[in-house]
Amino acid sequence: MAAGLGVMRLFIIFVLGCLCRRLHCVQLDDWPDQADIQEKQQLERLLQRIRLERHFETIVVYGRAPCVFHELLPHLELPTVLLSNGSSLADWRFNSESTLLLCCGLTAEQEHNPRTLLQLQQARRLVQLEAKIRPQWLCALYFAREQHNVAMLDARGNLYSCRLYRQPNYVQLASSSYNSSSDSNSNSGSIYVQQYGNVQGAVIVSEPDQLVPRSMLYRDPSTGQLEMAGFVCNLMKTFVRRVNATLKLRPGIELGKTTYYGTMERRVQQNELDVAGTLASTLTSDNMDYLSYPFVSSSYCFMIPVPARLPYKKIYTMIVEPLVVGVLLLLFLIFSLLLIYSQELSWRRLSLSRVLLNDRCLRGLLGQPFPWPLAASRHLKAICLLLCFASLMTTTMYECYLQSFFTQPPAESMLRSYADFRASPYRIAVERREANRMLKSYNLTTDHSRNAFVLDDWHEFVHLRDTFNASFIYPVTHLRWKSYSEQQKLFKQPVFYYSEDVCLHRFLLMCLPVRRHWPYRRLFEQHTLSMWEFGVMQFWIRRAFSDMVNLNMTKLVDYSSSEPNEEAVYVRDLSWIFYFYATAHLLACLCFAVELCWGRYF
Structure with missing residues (x-):
């Protein structure tokens, strides 16, 4: 019995020892390392x-x-x-x-x-x-x-x-301490520094679309190298100088060839260019990751040919307004009734023929003399006096209209809607890819493109617009129209006007296409905002036309109509007068025939 108790005690001691050792081990393992x-x-x-x-x-x-x-x-x-x-x-x-x-x-x-x-x-x-x-x-x-x-x-x-x-x-x-700010290879203790303050001549690849005046390409006569100009290219050149980089043009660029901006966007997306010298719209771009911060806002409307002057023969029909003719006919009837009543102070001689064919009243309103009655009453004299004043006002008014319009003929009505475009003899000139973007981006239907003149080459479209071909209507941004407006100041008379009534878009954000992971993107956008803030960009835009002239990018040619204004009135210009004269004579002959027949049979 005693032996069994001794064995039991030894077993209990062994188990307690193991547990204590285990607890001791857990505490040692869980104790954090200093x-x-x-x-x-x-x-x-x-x-x-x-x-x-x-x-x-x-x-x-x-x-x-x-x-x-x-x-x-x-x-x-x-x-x-x-x-x-x-x-x-x-x-x-x-x-x-x-x-x-x-x-x-x-x-x-x-x-x-x-x-x-x-x-x-x-x-x-x-x-x-x-x-x-x-x-x-x-x-x-x-x-x-x-x-x-x-x-x-x-x-x-x-x-x-x-x-x-x-x-x-x-x-x-x-080394060994994160509080140390020492730099073994540099005097700067900053962990993250601005890497692009001086890029030491790193290459930035670009290409201008050569759409004047925003981006132009020319050959420097002193060095023979291709150089860029224009307010968009000036922005890139100043940025390159600011970060001490090297601007490199895309190989194979063709001098004098205008490139479609959609092609420039595609080259940026394919990493062929870092930044493109063109402007793209936020409305037509599918991926905003390839666009910079909005560079400038503009409108996208139409430049429409200035309405032609009315021919002389249409002036006669223009000055005869229906409302004025109605007022004159009403005055004729009133004066005719008053003259009939004032002769005998009664309506006994009143008839339809005497009212409509009153010779005195007709000649009085036309400013012609008519026979004066021998015994004229005061009422008749007063009515005749009013008739003379009415004739004086009528003839003076029409004479002023005729002299003014013959001196400077008025222009035809301006186009103010797409319905006016369809009714006009002009067609809208547009490049095929641009036409597809218009139908997609501006929710236009095929009805609006029936009167379109579609060209397959962007360079041909730009050349047609730059020569002021007045047979077409052209879509244009307001930025480009500013240079067109300056150029037309050299013409004898303006050829186009910028329509703000018919616009594809009245507010358009324009951006520069940039490579998606271009590391200079943020600095470039800050540089853009700085140029606007200090007024440098406004200065570049104002002098855009002067740059075009200095670089021989535009011809100082008068594209307005060379036909001289006709200063004489020919017989053909009086055709409507002759038609009216013949019609009146036929009416007079008809009335005379009716009177003969009336007198013979009645």
Whole structure:
């Protein structure tokens, strides 16, 4: 019995010893490592330093755990997006200015969503540097993606930052302590710097569409090199000088050949150009990622031939207004009734023929003499006096109209609607691709395109419009019309006018096509706003026509009609008078025949 109790006691002691050892082991394992705590604190200070340089409100973590960034997230208390697969499915509306990307390794970030990739192109990145990866390799990889705000953190606590235009392409900012602001290769202690203050001659590829006056291409006589001009090209040239870049034209460009702006957009989308020297509309572009910030606003209306002067023979019909003729006929009837009544102060001699064929009243209103009655009463004299004043006013009015219109004939009516376009002898000249965009973008039907003159070549259409061919109506932006208006000041008389009554669009935002992931996009947009703010762009637009003349991009030719104005009135101009004269004589003969027949048989 005693032996059994002894064995039992030994077993209990053994079990308690194992449990105590197990509890002791758990406490040792769960006890935090002092080195890990220090590393987390240093990483927190690093993120605080980044936040002080430029504030961020959102954190995006690429990569799976275990990662040093995942352990730190509960202490940051910031909105966080975890992308363990390295890419997002939705179009996240991240703001690159207020977003920090934490990448758990070289291959952690594999963003395939194009919209999110564009939004986060300029975002700041902090990458966990793996042991076998060198900083210059990782910087070169991100530079190839055109992502330049990159910093790296290795396992030893060393902090590196990528520098695009330096050799080597990175700098070591801190070693073993994230609070250090020393830079072993640079005097700057900033983690993320502006990479494009001086790009040291980096190439920017562009091409002007050669649509004057916004973009023009010419050969410099002193150097023999192709140069660009125009207010759009001037914007690009000043930006290139501002960032110390090199402007390169697309190979194979043809001098003097106007290129359709849709073709320029396609070349930008295919990464053949960084920025195109043309203007595209936000209404006709399918993808806004390839457009810059709105450059300028304009309207898109029609330039219509100035109405021709009325021929002299139509002046007679023009001055005879139906309302005025009705008033004159009413005066004739009133004076005729008064003359009949005033002769005997009674209605005994009143008849329809005496009212309609009153010779005295007719000749009085026409300003001709008529026989005066021998014994005229006061009533008759008063009526005749009123008749003389009415005839004086009528003849004076029509004589003034005739003299004024014969001196300067009035113009025909202006076109103020699409219905007027269809009724006019003019057709709308338009390039085929532009016609398709009009029908699609402006909800026009085929009824509006029946009177269209469609050309297959954009250069031919521009040449037809630049020569002021008055047989057609042309769509044109108000920016282009300004130069046309200046050019017409040199003409003897204007050929076209800008119609604001019939417009394809009264407010149009115009942008420059830029490559989707062009890293200079933000600086370029800031440069554009600066040019507008300081009035430089307004100056370029005002002097656009002068640049065209100086570069011989326009001919100082009078495209107005060379036919002299007829200063004499010919017999053909009196045709309507002769027709009226013949008609009146026929009516008089008919009345005379009726009177003869009436007197013979009655």
